[in-house]
Amino acid sequence: MSDNCFLQALDQRRSVPSLQLGAPAPDDATLLRMLQSAVRVPDHGKMVPFRFLRLQGDARHALGEFLAQRSRERDPHAAEAAVEKDRQRFSHAPLVIAVIAHLRDNPKVPAQEQLLTAGCVCFALLQAAQGFGFGAQWLTAWMSEDPAVATHLGLAANERIVGFIHIGTPKIAVPDRDRPDPATLLQDWQP
Template identity: 75%
Template sequence: MLLPAALQALDMRRSVPARHLGEPGPDPQTLARMLASAVRVPDHGKLVPFRFLRITGDARHTLGAFLAERSRQRDPNVSEAQLEKDRQRFSHAPLVIVVVTRHTPSPKVPEQEQLMTAGCVCFALLQAAQAFGFGAQWLTAWMAFDPAVHAHLGLADNEGIAGFIHIGTPKTEAPERDRPDPAALLQDWNG
């Protein structure tokens, strides 16, 4: 059976570990086109419950230094290896897009739906990056949920982080992993 190109793209999606991403990253025009695709997600109430932060160049290292400092504040006994990991988290991929969630109180659109919209944006951005030949990885870790990191990045009180999308040129082949069997996950409900 010949699959439509869109299904082939979905089936070929692979996360490339951020540490395996390097230069070049997308130029501004390509990034703008990727973001244009990423925003085409279900959005109940047209609330646009997300925005983007672009982190490139030295800003990646500045953020890494802050993360290492914050890691030590969170745990004074943190290992040097963990501090170095936090320091280097944003140093590999030339571009990191922070998908910021933005909750708007709404009687029709619960916060959960708004979070799912932002999650869809993360996934669509991964697909868009791959469509342009880049590798990408969606990461969170502790810093996505840390109030001090949110403040450092300038997030408002009604904002959070859906993900850090690391984008660059793969230095290695994207690894495949076992995928669940959809038939084993499908169940009929008969009322």
């Protein structure tokens, strides 16, 4: 791949809203190939501080039911529309990959660095999905920080949800959005 093609792929990346992702999802072989690319991230100490949970089929709906119940526990006065939104969060895209940060004590690799490695996996998975012609969206929301959700998904005490990557076939062509001008973000440091 020429430099131009590589930069073009980066420049054309965009999120497809999970509401606009339908079937088909990647098959098993394609998903594994996508994950093979997604794990090629900076990983100080070769710690592999991440893992994946696949949510598809009825598992997505079961998680939605749990989220609706948990939403009511968190806020007994929550509007029915908010509870229903939580119930449906994982029902749109046919495949959701939860990227889990698996953090370990290491004097040379702080937890923050391990967490950033897992975040890089999320971004690389978005790129891989788009490279295969699928749409994808990286979402978190309250459920990524909720201890009850972590327990329900079987996470260990040293694990955190970094993102839910919703993957499917785009139902719409997503227009690009305004992007920041890097020249306005770049500063020179002077001692």
